Amino acid sequence: MKQVFKRPTSLIDVPFHFCPGCHHGIIHRLVAEAIDRYDLREKTIGVASVGCSVFMYDYFDTDVLEAPHGRAAAVATGVKRARPRNFVFTYQGDGDLAAIGTAEIMHAANRGERITVVFVNNTTYGMTGGQMAPTTMPGQTTTTSPYGRSTEDAGYPIKMSEIMAQLGGVAYAARVSVHDPKHLMKAKKALNRAFECQLNREGLGFVEFLSACPTNWKMSPLKANRHVADVMVPCFPLGVFKDAASTEKD
Amino acid sequence: MANRKLVNGNEAIAMGAIDAGCRLYFGYPITPQNQIPEYMAAHLPKVGGVFLQAESEIASINMVMGAAATGVRVMTSSSSPGISLKQEGISYMAGSEIPGVIVNMSRSGPGLGGIDPSQGDYFQATRGGGHGDYRTLVLAPHSVQENYDLTIKAFDLADRYRNPVVVLGDAILGQIKEPVALKPPKPRKEQDREWVLTGCEGRKARLLKSLYLSDGELTKHNWRLYKKYQKMRKEVMFESVRTEDAEVIVVAFGSVARIAKTSLEMAREKGMRVGLIRPITLYPFPTEALQKAAGFTKKFIVIELNTGQMVEDVKLSLCDRAKVEFFGKPPGAIPTPDELFKEIKKALKRMS
Ligand SMILES: Cc1ncc(C[n+]2csc(CCOP(=O)(O)OP(=O)(O)O)c2C)c(N)n1
Ligand code: SF4
Numbered sequence A: 001m002k003q004v005f006k007r008p009t010s011l012i013d014v015p016f017h018f019c020p021g022c023h024h025g026i027i028h029r030l031v032a033e034a035i036d037r038y039d040l041r042e043k044t045i046g047v048a049s050v051g052c053s054v055f056m057y058d059y060f061d062t063d064v065l066e067a068p069h070g071r072a073a074a075v076a077t078g079v080k081r082a083r084p085r086n087f088v089f090t091y092q093g094d095g096d097l098a099a100i101g102t103a104e105i106m107h108a109a110n111r112g113e114r115i116t117v118v119f120v121n122n123t124t125y126g127m128t129g130g131q132m133a134p135t136t137m138p139g140q141t142t143t144t145s146p147y148g149r150s151t152e153d154a155g156y157p158i159k160m161s162e163i164m165a166q167l168g169g170v171a172y173a174a175r176v177s178v179h180d181p182k183h184l185m186k187a188k189k190a191l192n193r194a195f196e197c198q199l200n201r202e203g204l205g206f207v208e209f210l211s212a213c214p215t216n217w218k219m220s221p222l223k224a225n226r227h228v229a230d231v232m233v234p235c236f237p238l239g240v241f242k243d244a245a246s247t248e249k250d
Numbered sequence B: 001m002a003n004r005k006l007v008n009g010n011e012a013i014a015m016g017a018i019d020a021g022c023r024l025y026f027g028y029p030i031t032p033q034n035q036i037p038e039y040m041a042a043h044l045p046k047v048g049g050v051f052l053q054a055e056s057e058i059a060s061i062n063m064v065m066g067a068a069a070t071g072v073r074v075m076t077s078s079s080s081p082g083i084s085l086k087q088e089g090i091s092y093m094a095g096s097e098i099p100g101v102i103v104n105m106s107r108s109g110p111g112l113g114g115i116d117p118s119q120g121d122y123f124q125a126t127r128g129g130g131h132g133d134y135r136t137l138v139l140a141p142h143s144v145q146e147n148y149d150l151t152i153k154a155f156d157l158a159d160r161y162r163n164p165v166v167v168l169g170d171a172i173l174g175q176i177k178e179p180v181a182l183k184p185p186k187p188r189k190e191q192d193r194e195w196v197l198t199g200c201e202g203r204k205a206r207l208l209k210s211l212y213l214s215d216g217e218l219t220k221h222n223w224r225l226y227k228k229y230q231k232m233r234k235e236v237m238f239e240s241v242r243t244e245d246a247e248v249i250v251v252a253f254g255s256v257a258r259i260a261k262t263s264l265e266m267a268r269e270k271g272m273r274v275g276l277i278r279p280i281t282l283y284p285f286p287t288e289a290l291q292k293a294a295g296f297t298k299k300f301i302v303i304e305l306n307t308g309q310m311v312e313d314v315k316l317s318l319c320d321r322a323k324v325e326f327f328g329k330p331p332g333a334i335p336t337p338d339e340l341f342k343e344i345k346k347a348l349k350r351m352s
Helices: A024-037 A072-082 A094-100 A102-111 A160-165 A181-199 A221-235 A244-249 B009-019 B035-043 B057-068 B080-096 B122-126 B144-161 B171-175 B217-235 B254-269 B287-293 B310-318 B337-351
Strands: A044-048 A063-066 A087-093 A116-121 A170-177 A204-210 A239-243 B003-008 B024-027 B050-053 B074-078 B100-106 B137-139 B164-170 B177-182 B238-241 B248-251 B274-279 B281-283 B299-304 B323-328
Touching: A024 A087, A024 A116, A024 A181, A044 A072, A063 B080, A072 A087, A072 A094, A072 A102, A072 B024, A072 B050, A072 B057, A087 A094, A087 A181, A094 A102, A094 A116, A094 A160, A102 A116, A102 A160, A102 A204, A102 B057, A116 A160, A116 A181, A160 A170, A160 A204, A160 A239, A170 A181, A170 A221, A170 A244, A181 A204, A204 A221, A239 A244, B003 B009, B009 B035, B009 B100, B009 B144, B009 B164, B009 B171, B009 B177, B024 B035, B024 B057, B035 B050, B035 B074, B057 B074, B057 B080, B057 B100, B074 B080, B080 B100, B080 B122, B080 B164, B100 B144, B100 B171, B122 B164, B122 B281, B137 B144, B144 B164, B144 B177, B144 B217, B164 B171, B164 B254, B171 B254, B238 B254, B238 B287, B248 B254, B248 B337, B254 B274, B254 B299, B254 B337, B274 B287, B287 B310, B299 B310, B299 B337, B310 B323, B323 B337
Parallel strands: A044 A063, A044 A087, A087 A116, A116 A204, A170 A204, B024 B050, B024 B074, B074 B100, B100 B164, B137 B164, B248 B274, B248 B299, B299 B323
Antiparallel strands: A170 A239, B003 B177, B137 B281, B238 B274
16 A cells, blocks of 8 residues: 555654644645755754744754744844755744834845744743733634723734835745635645745745644634634635746736 | 054944954944954955945844844944943843843943043943843953954954853043054854754754743743853953052952053052952952952052942952952043052052
8 A cells, every 4th residue: 555645754643632633733744845846855944932832943854043022034044044955944923023023024035034933923922821912813712812902902903925025125925725625735735835035045945834722712712613614714814915027027 | 473453442342353363243333342343344255255334233243143043243333322322232142142232431420420430330231231140251451452252252252152151341442553563363163053053954853942931931040041151250350560569459340450560560669569350351340369368468448430339349259358448430530540550559549
């Protein structure tokens, strides 16, 4: 019998610590598959952020460096500038990348650092117990927006992919979702393209994943999955916001 | 023969770094240290290095951390408020045992303060500065030559201990021009490289982190770091001037120690038996040297460009073995040799 599906080589064979129904696990797997696809396991230096994904070093069988909260893009800049031939990626939540680390990601992107950024948007701070994030949707209740996010007081969900697309050094910016197989295949393609941007030295590759946080949304895994499709996608439109390759062809 | 050049203190630091093999520099402009990044921007590309002006001090120290994690020599420099912003990163580097050199050509504070020379960052530099229970080695030059030499030394120490090292100067030491003998060190012995991140080709994957959550793990990590900080004690450096027969010993570091040296000569000319101990490493502090001196001198006067910080280390070192007086000059005015001489004279009188 032929084995048609197996664990990516870049992923260590241990159970994830993520909550049931959390998309972090799926996204980890997709990143590992892309590392395998381009045969990068022995060339990769991953930069872990602070958040539910901080333990990525327990899962990825690659070199990993842990960055302070929000600073992954700056840490990755240092790694890549020192070792331009290595493959460097960051894996960051929305609190990490779109709140405390906004300056670092915007400037790394604007400089066109040859890194790949995996951005996981679950509209909340998962690790610290479900507080409001810059990505929290209008009306969404969180522990620090108990009456629902009021745009008057707390502003609007920040759209990172759209912002990234505006910056000169970004080669690729896309928002994807993994809530069903069809979208998952699209997410895979986007991730591959973001990897290629680094491998071809085109610029920074950015992929925003919409992601479920059933625990803090206080939903069953199934309901949380549906919530991504029904509520998050209308607020955060999916698609490719910039692709240097296609822009050049224009 | 060493190659001699007339340069300012900031340039000497940059030259020392490049001669030490520093090939990456990340920084953000702040007076009075801008000649360091400017020198690096002009000269690093010529030796195949990378200069990058970061968007902030926070970003630059994190770039240092990322680059240093790959085993290269890398530096950042700044001045007081900028160093405050770097403290988070310095704490992470200490926690993850990543080497790096951080230069603080300090200015006056608190807050925005001013660009006058001050030694107000002594506590911040010697107490770790950031969060958590950690230490950085702190080197305090007092001349342009020492700016050069101690910067080279800082890179060796950072590698030896896998720890951040701080070079603490001030506005005077950054701006004065003096001849410096350039003595690039011989190629260094390869340090232990078993930890550097280069991609896991042909070996097991490596990890650099400061998060330790499982039972007892963090306690163990902290005790191990503590033992390392104890080992650093053997790196103590100090200068002692005419202490053998001294009735009073002045303790001063950095730029103010230079001024104090002139005052000391004035005192000696008047027949006063004055000596000086100048800590060159502020951490580890030359405690034993002071204790030894307290065996024959019972009077110490600590002079600092602040309202009293190192004086606490002097008192801790001496306990009640000797009388310790303090003369402080907070920012805004630099004491003249005359003024310090008068203070020494007064202290001698009070103490007798
Ligand atoms: C400087 C600093 N501030 C705050 C924290 C606390 N903290 C840890 S994780 C986190 C939020 C993480 O949220 P996100 O990036 O969205 O990731 P998630 O956990 O949702 O995957 C915060 C605020 C910290 N560790 N460091
Ligand atoms: S708290 Fe949310 S983001 Fe964190 S592991 Fe659980 S479901 Fe995933």
